[in-house]
Amino acid sequence: MRFVKTSGGSAKKPRSRAQFSLRNRLMIVGGALAVCASILVVRAVDLQLVDNAFYQQKADARFLREVPIATSRGMITDRNGEPLAVSSPVESLWADPRELADNPAAIARLAAATGLPNDYLARYISQRKDKEFMYIPRHRRINPAVAQKVLALGIPGVSSQREFRRFYPQGEAVSHVLGFTNVDDRGQEGIELAFDDWLSGKPGTQKVIRDRHGRIVEHVDLVRPAEPGKDLVLSIDRRIQFLAYRELKRALLETGAGSGSIVILDVASGEVLAMANLPSYNNNNVSGSGRDAYRNRAVTDLIEPGSTMKPLTVAAALEAGVIAPNSRFDTSPGWIPNGKYRTSDFKNYGVLDTTGIITKSSNVGVSKIVKLLPNQEFYDFLRRFGYGSSTGSGFPGEAAGLFPAPAAWSGTTKQTMSYGYGLSATPLQIARAYAALGNGGRAMTPTFVKGGQSGEGTQVLDAKVADEIVHMMQTVTEPGGTATRAAILGYHVAGKTGTARKSSGGGYSRRYVAFFAGLVPVERPRFAMSVVINDPDPSRGGSTYGGGFVSAPVFARVMEGALRLMDVPPDDIETWLAAQAKEEARRAREAGPSRPVVAAAAGAAQPAGARR
Amino acid sequence: MTLRLVAAVLVAACVVSAIGVVHARHEHRQLYVDMTRLERARDELNIEFGRLQLEQATWAESNRVDQVARTRLGMKFPAANEIVVVRP
Numbered sequence: 039m040r041f042v043k044t045s046g047g048s049a050k051k052p053r054s055r056a057q058f059s060l061r062n063r064l065m066i067v068g069g070a071l072a073v074c075a076s077i078l079v080v081r082a083v084d085l086q087l088v089d090n091a092f093y094q095q096k097a098d099a100r101f102l103r104e105v106p107i108a109t110s111r112g113m114i115t116d117r118n119g120e121p122l123a124v125s126s127p128v129e130s131l132w133a134d135p136r137e138l139a140d141n142p143a144a145i146a147r148l149a150a151a152t153g154l155p156n157d158y159l160a161r162y163i164s165q166r167k168d169k170e171f172m173y174i175p176r177h178r179r180i181n182p183a184v185a186q187k188v189l190a191l192g193i194p195g196v197s198s199q200r201e202f203r204r205f206y207p208q209g210e211a212v213s214h215v216l217g218f219t220n221v222d223d224r225g226q227e228g229i230e231l232a233f234d235d236w237l238s239g240k241p242g243t244q245k246v247i248r249d250r251h252g253r254i255v256e257h258v259d260l261v262r263p264a265e266p267g268k269d270l271v272l273s274i275d276r277r278i279q280f281l282a283y284r285e286l287k288r289a290l291l292e293t294g295a296g297s298g299s300i301v302i303l304d305v306a307s308g309e310v311l312a313m314a315n316l317p318s319y320n321n322n323n324v325s326g327s328g329r330d331a332y333r334n335r336a337v338t339d340l341i342e343p344g345s346t347m348k349p350l351t352v353a354a355a356l357e358a359g360v361i362a363p364n365s366r367f368d369t370s371p372g373w374i375p376n377g378k379y380r381t382s383d384f385k386n387y388g389v390l391d392t393t394g395i396i397t398k399s400s401n402v403g404v405s406k407i408v409k410l411l412p413n414q415e416f417y418d419f420l421r422r423f424g425y426g427s428s429t430g431s432g433f434p435g436e437a438a439g440l441f442p443a444p445a446a447w448s449g450t451t452k453q454t455m456s457y458g459y460g461l462s463a464t465p466l467q468i469a470r471a472y473a474a475l476g477n478g479g480r481a482m483t484p485t486f487v488k489g490g491q492s493g494e495g496t497q498v499l500d501a502k503v504a505d506e507i508v509h510m511m512q513t514v515t516e517p518g519g520t521a522t523r524a525a526i527l528g529y530h531v532a533g534k535t536g537t538a539r540k541s542s543g544g545g546y547s548r549r550y551v552a553f554f555a556g557l558v559p560v561e562r563p564r565f566a567m568s569v570v571i572n573d574p575d576p577s578r579g580g581s582t583y584g585g586g587f588v589s590a591p592v593f594a595r596v597m598e599g600a601l602r603l604m605d606v607p608p609d610d611i612e613t614w615l616a617a618q619a620k621e622e623a624r625r626a627r628e629a630g631p632s633r634p635v636v637a638a639a640a641g642a643a644q645p646a647g648a649r650r
Numbered sequence: 651m652t653l654r655l656v657a658a659v660l661v662a663a664c665v666v667s668a669i670g671v672v673h674a675r676h677e678h679r680q681l682y683v684d685m686t687r688l689e690r691a692r693d694e695l696n697i698e699f700g701r702l703q704l705e706q707a708t709w710a711e712s713n714r715v716d717q718v719a720r721t722r723l724g725m726k727f728p729a730a731n732e733i734v735v736v737r738p
Binding site: 110113120121122124125126127205207208209211244256257258259260276280281284528608611614615617618621622 | 679704
């Protein structure tokens with residue numbers, strides 16, 4: 039059985055062999071191969087058509103590059119289109135340290151071309167030898183001509199890229215208003231910071247094909263065009279600005295003062311025509327030191343406004359109806375108690391009317407006036423004039439000032455505030471309050487942009503009262519007033535002096551701030567100006583440290599020029615004609631008796647006359 | 651027969667459109683190169699203009715004008731007595 043079985047088994051073999059089908063096997067192998075092939079095809083289709091992004095990107099990354107297109111920052115001009123800040127192209131040299139690191143000869147040539155010490159440069163490169171990019175030290179943002187000279191040597195791995203640098207042709211006269219930009223062309227201070235988004239352009243991108251050395255072989259496509267920054271027209275007038283800066287500098291030299299600010303506003307529109315500060319700096323070359331000078335004192339520094347406050351106190355009382363322009367006040371004996379202290383005048387002025395209090399700047403007089411006013415009313419009035427709140431000019435770092443609410447007042451506060459102590463404001467706030475007086479009681483928001491905020495402003499004072507106050511302030515610059523030095527021939531000037539002791543360590547020191555704030559011309563005022571001169575040396579200029587002595591002449595000199603530059607017709611021709619007639623009479627007198635005098639006069643005028 | 655004609659037409663159309671694509675691509679590159687060149691020229695002109703403005707502003711700097719007027723040209727500001735007021 040077993041044998042049979044075996045034999046049976048062996049008998050089966052040829053049968054199974056007979057069942058072997060070559061065809062079937064070929065079908066199986068062929069089928070397997072077909073499956074493999076179709077998988078490959080499907081994968082290929084998948085990679086080529088469906089899921090192609092990844093490898094396409096990988097392939098592009100081998101030679102396609104997106105490179106930025108540099109764009110320039112918008113220009114800043116003054117109100118007449120004169121450039122104040124211009125971007126100009128410069129070149130930044132850069133190198134590929136991987137190519138330079140093993141090439142001492144190239145480093146030596148580069149060192150010779152750039153004037154850098156050879157060993158310093160070699161060390162600098164070897165520290166960065168696994169990077170792709172480095173700026174060549176001290177050759178960022180350099181003159182394109184210099185960069186071209188280095189590039190012309192064809193040192194391997196050295197290239198340059200175009201960047202833009204800011205230039206400020208007016209230098210330090212406008213530096214506080216403009217501010218400056220950093221090395222990446224972003225605004226850091228001033229207008230450059232406030233309008234950074236407007237001024238800065240959007241760099242574009244383009245696709246290029248690059249070879250192994252990073253050279254651009256072909257421009258392929260524009261991904262995004264570069265958008266250059268937009269230009270900005272400021273309200274600043276370059277000529278008035280320069281005049282203000284020059285006169286401020288002169289005043290600081292003459293009086294030995296530490297710092298000073300000038301703000302000039304266009305009364306009707308609230309535009310800032312000039313804003314100068316000292317000490318100043320050159321924003322073409324900003325260094326790390328002297329940060330104190332970078333501050334735009336006219337908007338950031340808080341000072342007690344002193345007597346420049348008095349016209350506002352009087353205006354508050356006039357509007358409330360508690361006094362009239364012809365009310366009379368007895369200021370004798372020249373002092374009045376204020377809590378346990380005394381408020382005193384320079385001397386005993388006796389009986390003064392409302393105008394007289396402003397003319398003589400009587401502390402006692404305004405103390406008596408403010409007593410008639412309720413606390414809240416006085417507070418609200420000054421609040422409306424912008425004290426204690428930012429002017430809304432949008433200048434970076436603008437201070438709001440300190441102006442406590444009546445709840446925080448002590449017994450002496452109101453009287454102290456009536457002549458400008460116990461609260462603080464910026465020179466811009468003072469100029470704005472005076473501009474509101476000159477604008478028929480309508481307070482405008484100061485703006486640095488020409489035609490900037492075309493708001494209607496807010497009526498903060500009755501137009502009639504504002505007009506009365508301006509005419510009262512006119513007496514200040516006329517004979518008998520505290521600021522005859524602010525008078526300008528041919529124009530009526532309204533203004534107010536101020537001299538505030540500087541507070542220090544809880545008390546008031548012997549150091550002073552000299553103010554003058556004013557409006558010109560009195561009939562239809564055009565300009566409001568505040569002059570603040572900080573810490574004048576009392577020993578120079580005799581015993582006088584007052585605003586009338588230090589700041590008023592600055593006002594007169596700057597405004598005289600500004601009125602002429604802006605073609606403001608004189609509103610006081612009579613004085614002018616009188617001065618002229620007097621001069622002609624003097625000349626006629628001199629010409630009459632002796633001719634040599636005339637010859638001498640002509641000789642004196644030689645430098646001017648010689649060129650005619 | 652018609653099937654063959656259709657196929658031939660399709661093949662021909664395919665070849666033509668392929669050549670068209672190549673041509674358009676070439677055209678695009680050419681135009682792009684032109685555009686970049688013109689843009690660069692425009693930028694150069696703008697930059698030159700900016701540089702000239704800067705130069706002009708530097709020459710016209712108020713301080714310099716003031717100095718030149720006073721020293722080189724011997725100009726001065728007229729005093730009150732040198733101004734004639736014409737009554738309107």
